[in-house]
Amino acid sequence: MLLTLDLSLMMNHCKRGEIDQNDDDNDLAKERELLASLIEKLKGEIEDFKNKNKSLESSNNFFKEANNKLSETNNLLYAEYKKSKAELARRNSTEYVSQMELECAK
Numbered sequence: 001m002l003l004t005l006d007l008s009l010m011m012n013h014c015k016r017g018e019i020d021q022n023d024d025d026n027d028l029a030k031e032r033e034l035l036a037s038l039i040e041k042l043k044g045e046i047e048d049f050k051n052k053n054k055s056l057e058s059s060n061n062f063f064k065e066a067n068n069k070l071s072e073t074n075n076l077l078y079a080e081y082k083k084s085k086a087e088l089a090r091r092n093s094t095e096y097v098s099q100m101e102l103e104c105a106k
Contacts, residue, residue, distance in 0.1 A: 090096055
């Protein structure tokens with residue numbers, strides 16, 4: 001009877017071991033599926049970020065070009081301003097006024 005009981009306990013233990021092993025295998029399979037799913041999600045996000053980065057680089061290049069053109073225009077306008085300021089100072093000088101008075105008197 002003791003041998004039968006031991007044999008019965010061993011069989012139950014083996015069955016439990018098989019069940020535990022099956023549970024572990026199922027858990028591992030689920031983990032693999034989750035990891036595979038996460039990897040695919042991350043790949044998609046990486047691809048999205050790459051596309052956004054390309055778009056931002058393109059926009060950045062456009063704005064750099066526009067900024068360069070504005071800088072050129074600003075430099076030209078500033079040069080014209082300096083010329084106009086110098087001309088105004090010349091015309092406001094006493095020598096210029098005297099010269100104009102002489103020319104008008106002729």
